[in-house]
């Protein structure tokens with residue numbers, strides 16, 4: 231049986247959802263899964279990973295502040311120690327930063343943002359987007375270690391794995407880059423790429439203040455939704471660029487994407503067309519967004535959104 | 550300080566994907582090309598850093614000779630020269646082979662600070678920057694939205710799901726640039742004229758020992774035909790019903 235090493239992101243002992251999905255992707259190939267974790271709470275988190283599909287977990291100890299280059303060296307060493315055939319991380323900010331470094335240390339190519347992973351001979355095959363998802367490539371690699379990152383919200387976590395054997399390993403101290411501070415977002419504010427529901431606004435929202443009604447709609451989902459934006463909105467300075475969805479923003483695939491006052495330009499569609507269900511609210515019945523929407527309402531956002539917020543609140547409070 | 554900005558020539562963002570007859574690559578007939586969006590931000594940051602700290606800026610790309618246009622456009626904004634590592638098959642060079650060739654050229658150039666884009670908008674790898682840094686054993690910060698360069702060190706802020714991270718690095722370093730870091734300038738007429746006289750070196754790129762192999766390329770399945778539920782706020786109950794009972798997302 232081949233082994234896949236998975237870098238698991240955690241904070242305060244809880245694994246990031248995208249990392250659990252990544253463990254699920256590795257487990258589903260029938261490989262033995264070895265998790266690597268670092269940071270405060272890593273040991274506590276490691277003990278919970280058996281159910282999530284890991285049979286071993288390596289906890290890097292003694293590292294005080296996170297260094298991506300030092301961590302990459304430690305992770306690559308685990309890949310080598312375990313004679314792993316694969317290395318995976320979530321395609322999160324941390325995973326996308328770390329995985330290319332680990333791949334380079336293994337002198338292997340990396341496949342980023344994969345949407346499927348399967349065993350192929352004694353290696354693996356993935357599908358991944360080109361041109362922000364306008365085309366989908368199936369790829370294999372001749373590298374000794376198959377390295378990939380998995381797109382959040384695509385793979386299913388495992389909850390009925392087995393037991394996990396936890397090991398400790400002293401981590402490398404003193405990297406060339408060190409994280410010295412993190413300005414955390416207000417509690418409960420989800421990232422647009424990780425949220426199961428995205429409420430996105432476009433130029434049709436008229437101004438920055440009017441996004442308050444989209445914030446309320448997002449809040450109605452009870453902590454499951456994030457606010458997103460079109461580039462027109464970000465360029466106008468109404469919303470931060472971290473919320474931009476599209477080819478030059480973030481590619482998202484939430485279960486539910488609600489586009490409000492967004493026309494549906496090709497660069498925007500590239501960033502959200504793989505969403506589970508798409509709802510469009512636009513006053514122009516001919517807006518291209520309706521071509522990709524499962525459900526559309528033709529109407530004024532300022533009339534439809536408050537009514538929708540009330541209706542969602544009612545549904546969520548019932549369940 | 551020897552500053553380099555790496556740019557990639559990519560298809561314009563409004564192109565439609567069409568699969569070529571080999572069912573493994575894009576049919577690029579009729580494509581327009583551009584400097585990848587984030588690389589414009591990298592070029593701007595390189596020039597700003599030179600203006601603040603001194604030194605010179607070179608634009609570096611692995612591409613076909615057609616990239617002369619894009620490289621000249623970047624030089625016109627205030628860089629001092631450009632290098633094209635010529636590879637007619639640059640679109641099929643994988644991120645590792647790209648990073649290796651860039652890393653050896655950067656060593657030869659004596660680069661000390663290298664700016665790249667967060668991601669090139671063709672293959673969406675977001676990998677070349679940290680891979681180059683790893684091959685060079687340099688520091689690297691990705692997705693940078695704020696940067697302060699000091700003497701032999703720099704402090705960068707990067708956007709993550711958790712919030713804004715502050716990262717301190719020792720130089721030399723690779724910085725991958727995200728939207729928000731700066732507003733790229735336009736080249737003036739003077740810059741465009743001056744760019745014609747600045748050195749643009751063409752050199753053969755080291756052979757690509759690609760590990761990535763594409764088995765097939767397909768267009769995403771079209772989304773199932775949707776429907777307009779109705780008009781205005783009156784349509785909300787029907788939408789809720791569809792989301793609950795049909796789509797089952799509520």
Ligand SMILES: Cc1cc2nc3c(=O)[nH]c(=O)nc-3n(C[C@H](O)[C@H](O)[C@H](O)COP(=O)(O)OP(=O)(O)OC[C@H]3O[C@@H](n4cnc5c(N)ncnc54)[C@H](O)[C@@H]3O)c2cc1C
Pocket residue numbers: 431432433434435459460461462463474475476477478479480490491492493494495496497498501511512513514517529530531532562586
């Ligand atoms: C290189 C490049 C990269 C790009 N990358 C991206 C990207 O990553 N993401 C992105 O989004 N765009 C991107 N774009 C921009 C893209 O081409 C569009 O310009 C942009 O998406 C338009 O944003 P919008 O839909 O908010 O605005 P508009 O196109 O102006 O649409 C506004 C919509 O709001 C509707 N409306 C107006 N008032 C109301 C109301 N009261 N109620 C309901 N509806 C209303 C209108 O009918 C219209 O459909 C890129 C462009 C280029 C050139």
Ligand SMILES: Nc1ncnc2c1ncn2[C@@H]1O[C@H](COP(=O)(O)O)[C@@H](O)[C@H]1O
Pocket residue numbers: 555556557558585587588591609610611612639644647651664665666667668669670672673674675676677678
């Ligand atoms: N062929 C290339 N020539 C020069 N720089 C490149 C090339 N490919 C990628 N890069 C740089 O690496 C960044 C990230 O590219 P990628 O990892 O392919 O998404 C780009 O924004 C460029 O700065």
